Amino acid sequence: MTARMRWLEAFAVSGFVIALGSASAVAQKKYDVGVTDSEIKIGNVMPYSGPGSAYAAIGKTEAAYFKMINDQGGINGRKINFISYDDSYNPPKTVEQVRRLAESDEVYVLFNIVGTAGNSAVQKYLNQKKIPHIFISSGAARFDDPEQYPWSMAWWPGFKNEARIYAKFIQEHYPSKTIGILYQNDDSGRDYLAGFHEAFGPDASKKIRLELPYELTSPTVDSQVVQIKAARVDIFINLGTPKFAAQAIKKIADLGWKPIQFLSNAAASTASTTNAAGVDASRDIISAVYLKDAADPQWKDDEAVKEFRAFMSKYYPDGDQENGTTVFGYGAAKAFVQVLGQCGDNLTRDNIMKQMSSLDLKIDVYFPGIRIKTSPTDYSPIDQLQMVKFDGQRFEPFGSIIDSK
Structure with a gap:
């Protein structure tokens, strides 16, 4: 083999290795709408006003939790962009805000919309568009129906x-x-x-x-x-x-x-x-x-509740640490961050639903013994109560x- 031939062979091999490496890097990172190397765009609708405004603290707690995660470097290097709009607990307004999030803001997923009526009003639309509609704040049976609505999953006991x-x-x-x-x-x-x-x-x-x-x-x-x-x-x-x-x-x-x-x-x-x-x-x-009540003296020295209080004091000091809605928001955000972390660099909508439909985890602000479990045929994460x-x-x-x- 001549020197020139050896050089060409070496060049071809190195080119193949570089191409393989590039293909591997591309294969490792899979994104859908709302995700980049630096950002994960999350949509949310919350009753910040109106008859359900007692639940507004959920959205505020979640926003604070995601800020904490971003301050810690984000999820696999990506910061969460949490876009949350008010629907006044009014289903037509929920529809309007969800369309805005999906079509104008182009979010990756819809996370923790509050209320049965509002979620029901947007369920068909989000499933038709194949946008994950997850951690739904409702225990209605229609959100545990993977056959008809594979993109919708609740986060309350049925x-x-x-x-x-x-x-x-x-x-x-x-x-x-x-x-x-x-x-x-x-x-x-x-x-x-x-x-x-x-x-x-x-x-x-x-x-x-x-x-x-x-x-x-x-x-x-x-x-x-x-x-x-x-x-x-x-x-x-x-x-x-x-x-x-x-x-x-x-x-x-x-x-x-x-x-x-x-x-x-x-x-x-x-x-x-x-x-x-x-x-x-x-x-x-x-x-x-299923939630620990932070106002309950029995949890005064509980490590998870102490961690929750420390988070609230730093990131949501105006929030009521003894209100179950803030504990709920904290627990849901914590579980969601864990699911996003499990997705790694495969942040497609298909993959997050795959992760959501194979859960087996504990959340430390839930009662001891409560375990979160789902499967492709069971979209009811919380089935145990005290x-x-x-x-x-x-x-x-x-x-x-x-x-x-």
Whole structure:
């Protein structure tokens, strides 16, 4: 072989190695809309105003958490650009803001939109466009339907499953008691009712004497509480969001009525519900939870809660550290960052859904024993709950963790 031939061969080999290296580098980095080498663009809609404004703290906590992550260098070197708009808890406004995020801002994913009605209004649109619609703040059954809606996944316990837990408890401990239910007039409320009816079976019509809805635009639920009391039921099941749940508890106390009370997981917070309703009025209320309550003295020395408080003090000092909504936002953001980290340099929309549908992890601000699990056929991440009773200071846990499935 001549010197020239050897040189050409060496050049060809080196060129092949360089090409292979370049191809490998390209293969290692796969991006979809909203992602670059330096940025991951995340879209969010939150009720910063309107009847659901108690949940605004979720979005503010998440924005603060992502700022902390960015200060620490981001996720695999990429900073999070968190774009969050107000929808006033109004579904038509949710649609408008989601279209803006998808079509104008061109975000990578829609993360943690709050509210069943708003999420329902945008679900079909986001699935048609194949935009991940994840960490949804709702437990409605329609967000655990991977066959019909493969791009939508909730981050709350299923409403039907939660209702089944309460029904099972009532059958065990209060088999002869009658029930009145206050529920929100949307998919969330209807899912809760379906869960109770399925659990009680043929006895449902005898056990449940009255079911009354309220609208998100209603000023109060006082009239519904009065009607349920007039039905002479033994058990009052309160499925309202924190604002309406607190109103109902307070009205029950004002009426001098003393039913056995159950409170939905979404409203089981000392700061946003029981303190607002009145501690004495809230005593002995039963619920089922998965989040640690930062206002609960039992978690005072818990490392995860201490870490949460340190984060809040530095990054969201105006936030209420004892409000369950801030703990929820913190936990959801923490889990989301973990999922994004798992994606590595393959930040395609297909890959994040692959990661979301194969979860098996723990979040340290969730009750010990609660594990997040999903599969391609199971889009319900949180299926375990802890029964609790409010003792005047805290929601005291009793019994063991219950798997709702």
